[in-house]
Amino acid sequence: MKEYSIEDWFEKYERDITSFLTYYTGFTDVEDLVQDTFLIAINKISKFKGDSNPKTWLIAIARNIVIDRYRRKRVWRRIKHYFASGHGQVPGSEEIIIQNLEQQQLYDAIERLSSQQKEVVILRGILELSSKETGEILKCSSNKVNVTYHRALKKLKELLEEEGFVCEGNRANQRKSKESS
Known part of the structure; x- marks a missing residue:
């Protein structure tokens, strides 16, 4: 099995991941998301089979992180109407x-x-x-x-x-x- 280096990927793709996250989230402060992307990649590198480009794989991870965070933030909004009374503000x-x-x-x-x-x-x-x-x-x-x-x-x-x-x-x-x- 081919060896992959997260360090090499970071040097090659960090700017692409940062740009993707900036445009995807609409925020310029995405350093934590970039860091989380590479941390997850480190933990899951053994699952990377090489069928796709590493940049594509990393962008998919970054996208999933944003989606997961958005879902967690929606927790309050989804259940809130059961409890809350003021809407539309x-x-x-x-x-x-x-x-x-x-x-x-x-x-x-x-x-x-x-x-x-x-x-x-x-x-x-x-x-x-x-x-x-x-x-x-x-x-x-x-x-x-x-x-x-x-x-x-x-x-x-x-x-x-x-x-x-x-x-x-x-x-x-x-x-x-x-x-x-």
């Missing part, structure tokens, strides 16, 4: 900070779910798999998936409310209690 810098804190609260709350609930939330709510697909992966019925998902979302709502997060339907109650005090 353009976020300012303060709003972005609040969203980051809310996203961290959601990650922390998901971590506190049972392992089965956590898996179902990730598969159904984040990866958007169907109940049937989720059931096949977890080796259970789609009905059990739906029940577990419903209970997990209810538990997430409770956990987030414990942390002071205002969930949909809860805001009006909080306003009334503030007005009466």
Whole structure:
């Protein structure tokens, strides 16, 4: 089997990967993504068969990294409507900070779910798999998936409310209690 050198590839293709990521993401600060691309390449170089150009393989890795990061950021947006109440606002810098804190609260709350609930939330709510697909992966019925998902979302709502997060339907109650005090 032919030996491949990541160091050589870095020298040859780093600029191409950087350019690709800059155009693909729309950001000029892509050094972390470039670094992650080559770190993954180091770990997976044994899987590179040489059927394609190394630059193509590296760009595919870089693309997958961006897609994975985008999916992780969408976690909050996908599940948020279950909890959030204000829509259609353009976020300012303060709003972005609040969203980051809310996203961290959601990650922390998901971590506190049972392992089965956590898996179902990730598969159904984040990866958007169907109940049937989720059931096949977890080796259970789609009905059990739906029940577990419903209970997990209810538990997430409770956990987030414990942390002071205002969930949909809860805001009006909080306003009334503030007005009466």
